[in-house]
Amino acid sequence: MNFALSIPLEHVFVLAAALFCIGLTGVLVRRNVMFVLMSLEVMMNACGLAFVAAGARWAQADGQIMFMFILALAAAEVAVALGIVLQLSRRFDSLDVDAANEMHS
Amino acid sequence: MDALWLIPTFPLLGFLVLFLSQGQLPKIVVAIVGAGSIGLAAIVALVVGNAFMDAGAEPQTQLLWTWMRVGGFVPEIRLYLDGLSLVMTGVITGVGFLIHVYATGYMWDDHEEPEGFGRFFAYMNLFVFAMLMLVLGDNLLVLFLGWEGVGLCSYLLIGFYHRDPNNGYAARKAFVVTRVGDTFMALGLFLLFRELGTTEIQASLVAANIAWPEGSTMATVIGLLFLGGAMGKSAQVPLQTWLPDAMAGPTPVSALIHAATMVTAGVYLIARMHDIYIISPEAQFWVAVTGLVTLLISSCTALVQTDIKRVLAFSTMSQIGYMIMALGVGAWSAAIFHLMTHAFFKALLFLASGSVILALHHEQDMFKMGGLWRKLPIPFMSMLVGSVALAALPLTSGFFSKDAIMLTAADNPAAGMVFWGGAAVAAFMTALYTTRMILLTFFGEAKTAAHDSSGWNMNGPLVVLCGLALGGGWFGLGIVSGVLPDGGMTTHDHFSQIALVTMAMPLVGILTGWFVFGSSRGDVTQLLGTVFSENVRRFWYSGWGFDWLYDRAVVAPFVALARMNKNDFVDLVFKLAASTTRGVHHLLAVIQNGRLRWYAWNMALGLVVVFVVVMWEVMG
Numbered sequence: 001m002n003f004a005l006s007i008p009l010e011h012v013f014v015l016a017a018a019l020f021c022i023g024l025t026g027v028l029v030r031r032n033v034m035f036v037l038m039s040l041e042v043m044m045n046a047c048g049l050a051f052v053a054a055g056a057r058w059a060q061a062d063g064q065i066m067f068m069f070i071l072a073l074a075a076a077e078v079a080v081a082l083g084i085v086l087q088l089s090r091r092f093d094s095l096d097v098d099a100a101n102e103m104h105s
Numbered sequence: 106m107d108a109l110w111l112i113p114t115f116p117l118l119g120f121l122v123l124f125l126s127q128g129q130l131p132k133i134v135v136a137i138v139g140a141g142s143i144g145l146a147a148i149v150a151l152v153v154g155n156a157f158m159d160a161g162a163e164p165q166t167q168l169l170w171t172w173m174r175v176g177g178f179v180p181e182i183r184l185y186l187d188g189l190s191l192v193m194t195g196v197i198t199g200v201g202f203l204i205h206v207y208a209t210g211y212m213w214d215d216h217e218e219p220e221g222f223g224r225f226f227a228y229m230n231l232f233v234f235a236m237l238m239l240v241l242g243d244n245l246l247v248l249f250l251g252w253e254g255v256g257l258c259s260y261l262l263i264g265f266y267h268r269d270p271n272n273g274y275a276a277r278k279a280f281v282v283t284r285v286g287d288t289f290m291a292l293g294l295f296l297l298f299r300e301l302g303t304t305e306i307q308a309s310l311v312a313a314n315i316a317w318p319e320g321s322t323m324a325t326v327i328g329l330l331f332l333g334g335a336m337g338k339s340a341q342v343p344l345q346t347w348l349p350d351a352m353a354g355p356t357p358v359s360a361l362i363h364a365a366t367m368v369t370a371g372v373y374l375i376a377r378m379h380d381i382y383i384i385s386p387e388a389q390f391w392v393a394v395t396g397l398v399t400l401l402i403s404s405c406t407a408l409v410q411t412d413i414k415r416v417l418a419f420s421t422m423s424q425i426g427y428m429i430m431a432l433g434v435g436a437w438s439a440a441i442f443h444l445m446t447h448a449f450f451k452a453l454l455f456l457a458s459g460s461v462i463l464a465l466h467h468e469q470d471m472f473k474m475g476g477l478w479r480k481l482p483i484p485f486m487s488m489l490v491g492s493v494a495l496a497a498l499p500l501t502s503g504f505f506s507k508d509a510i511m512l513t514a515a516d517n518p519a520a521g522m523v524f525w526g527g528a529a530v531a532a533f534m535t536a537l538y539t540t541r542m543i544l545l546t547f548f549g550e551a552k553t554a555a556h557d558s559s560g561w562n563m564n565g566p567l568v569v570l571c572g573l574a575l576g577g578g579w580f581g582l583g584i585v586s587g588v589l590p591d592g593g594m595t596t597h598d599h600f601s602q603i604a605l606v607t608m609a610m611p612l613v614g615i616l617t618g619w620f621v622f623g624s625s626r627g628d629v630t631q632l633l634g635t636v637f638s639e640n641v642r643r644f645w646y647s648g649w650g651f652d653w654l655y656d657r658a659v660v661a662p663f664v665a666l667a668r669m670n671k672n673d674f675v676d677l678v679f680k681l682a683a684s685t686t687r688g689v690h691h692l693l694a695v696i697q698n699g700r701l702r703w704y705a706w707n708m709a710l711g712l713v714v715v716f717v718v719v720m721w722e723v724m725g
Contacts, residue, residue, distance in 0.1 A: 027705050103699030 012053035019046035033088060033095045037081050044074050108149050109167045109184050112194060113241065115146040116234040123227035132213065132222050139226030140205040143233055147198035154191050162188060162587055164307075166243055180304055185243030188585040192441055193240035193373055196448045200365045201233050203566035207456050208357035210563035211463060215355075217266045225265060229361065232258035236366050240373060245294050245304040248374070252290065252338065255367045256283050262358040263351045275350035282347040286337015290374075293330030296323075310380040317384050328381045328388030332395065335371025339425045342399045346651050348422055352414040356459030359414060364421045364451035369444050372428045379437055379589060390519055393433020397527045400426030402649050404534035408541065409645045412469045413458050416542050419648075420495060421451055423531055427510055434524055436513035437589035442580075443506035449577045450494035450503055453570035457487035460563060461546060464555045471542065476551030483559070485547050487567040492543055494574040496536040496611040502577035504608075507532065511607045513591075525603065529610050536614020541622045548623070 019042055026039025048067045055063015085095070092099045119142025123135060130138070157165065164187035172180045186194075205226070212225050235254025242248045264276030298304050300323055301312040317324045335341065340348035351363050362368070375382065375392060382389040400423040407419035424447045431440035461477060461484050462469055478485040494503040511532070515525035647653060696707075 024709055028702055028709065031702075097701045101699040101701075103697070 016046045016050040111149045113237040115142045116230045119230035128223040135223045136209040143202040143205045147202045150198045180246045183243040184241045188588045190240045204361045207566040228261045263354040272353040275353040279347040283337040286334045289330045290334025324385035325388045339371030349418045360452045360455035365448040375432045396426045396430025400531045404531040408538040431510040434514045434517040438585045439509035446502035446506045446577045450491045450574040454491035457484045460484040471545040474546045475549040478547040480555040490571045492539040496539045505578035532610040533614040536611040537618045540618025544622045
């Protein structure tokens with residue numbers, strides 16, 4: 001079967017790069033830990049998009065398999081991260097990532 | 106003969122008992138152990154010596170054990186007994202025992218160091234042990250062990266009154282100055298081993314006679330290096346400056362170490378290695394010159410000292426100068442003879458001066474003494490006997506030995522009359538300063554109240570030593586004549602001109618001394634009135650400026666260098682490492698600030714860098 005891509009690969013990569021940068025900017029500038037996690041999700045999905053597009057372009061299953069990994073990774077990350085967020089809000093009564101900084105340098 | 110090993114063992118055991126008990130033993134036990142161990146050693150030495158003479162004075166050895174085994178280098182701890190080491194052993198244990206007995210009285214109520222009684226005897230016993238190993242060892246390594254051992258004990262005992270920093274300085278000075286000589290000695294030893302392949306004394310002497318022709322350079326070099334060692338230990342010019350300062354130790358120490366035994370180690374070394382000096386007459390000539398210079402310089406210095414112990418210290422230097430000169434001119438057995446008689450009368454003089462010093466509550470300035478002859482009869486008699494022996498009045502022990510040295514020196518082909526003349530001048534000076542010492546100390550007005558508290562254990566040794574100092578000359582020299590090449594004392598016409606002058610010198614000296622210092626004190630002040638004589642006096646008083654010279658030439662540059670390098674430049678390497686680590690630490694502390702977004706920024710930046718580099722590679 002030939003899954004010939006009607007959209008040019010470059011366009012997909014530009015979209016993925018744009019999404020990645022948006023996510024990265026969110027991680028770097030947001031202080032609220034929920035938004036940081038959401039931005040991380042955006043970045044991972046940008047990667048997933050690039051993998052899927054590349055897999056389709058060269059007709060390899062690897063791209064979709066990598067996306068499966070990313071999904072699993074995202075699920076695991078959310079499970080752990082939400083636990084940490086819960087602890088953060090309980091202990092520091094805040095969702096600000098900088099509030100947890102106890103190093104006095 | 107089998108008992109030979111017991112001689113050094115008793116002092117060693119005494120040391121161990123006293124050292125390990127750490128001053129916990131009662132004083133009376135310390136006294137018995139300390140003096141008794143030497144007494145036992147002396148008895149064994151007497152028995153062994155008798156057996157040795159009965160057996161025909163054949164050299165005997167006793168192998169104790171092998172020290173180490175390194176390839177072909179197998180030094181053995183082996184004791185060697187011949188006439189020379191027997192005389193030395195007899196002097197060390199015999200005179201040493203008398204001094205130990207005296208010290209039990211002298212140190213009993215010591216005010217400066219009341220807790221040090223056990224420590225004192227521990228060091229003294231260790232010293233006797235080291236000295237016995239020095240003279241009994243049949244291996245230059247064992248000799249060197251004893252050589253360093255006596256140096257260590259000398260250091261410990263000079264600094265015995267360690268609460269006064271000056272004494273610590275004197276002890277360090279003695280250690281450092283003799284160390285210079287020890288270095289020469291060690292170099293000579295290494296060279297000898299390289300050339301002859303053995304450090305055993307007898308074997309190396311035999312090998313030296315085969316390996317080196319007469320006048321061989323190697324023999325000269327080794328001979329001069331050993332002379333350097335002897336200079337340090339026996340306080341000969343130019344390494345003599347430590348001996349006067351060594352008088353900081355308690356008086357029995359001065360008697361034992363700095364008069365009777367340790368300082369004679371250099372004389373023993375040269376006598377023991379005499380074959381090398383016979384192979385190399387040049388080295389032997391320098392031995393004689395060293396002795397001559399020392400005896401002249403120190404007898405002048407002794408004349409102007411004010412401290413009674415310093416007078417005796419300089420007189421020791423000058424008497425050892427006689428011994429060294431005797432070795433240099435080939436009067437081998439006369440040198441050992443003088444060593445023995447000197448041990449008798451100098452121990453006597455020091456112990457008698459110790460009694461005087463103790464009676465005056467540690468006053469050592471002769472100008473604060475005077476008029477003591479009635480209050481301190483036994484020390485006075487002892488001092489008088491010691492002095493006449495030192496001045497070598499006819500028929501005392503010093504006369505026989507010094508006479509033999511001077512007459513042999515006069516026969517020396519190289520510069521006989523110079524050696525004889527120097528020795529004669531020094532003999533005159535000796536009589537002069539001895540008379541001065543006696544007159545200042547015991548006659549004239551009493552200036553300090555004396556309080557004689559010496560018991561039998563102090564007076565007994567004095568009386569015995571008086572007998573030895575007077576009659577020690579009758580021992581003669583038969584015992585060492587088999588070992589040393591000149592075959593005993595050289596016989597001379599005792600009524601030749603030169604012999605008469607030699608004999609007259611001490612008498613002239615004493616009469617002059619009596620006239621100058623005794624009759625009317627005005628003569629001396631008049632004599633000292635001129636600027637010239639005052640300068641001479643000051644020059645002589647300072648020991649001919651050697652201390653001044655060494656301070657300028659060695660100590661000052663060294664101290665300056667040390668001050669310049671106070672922040673040791675080698676430390677820069679380590680300081681660099683430390684400051685680098687500290688810098689990195691500060692850097693890491695800045696970036697590890699715990700702010701999550703700062704870390705994310707850095708990761709992103711790293712990602713960009715990696716990306717750019719990869720792209721550069723791909724595109725380029």
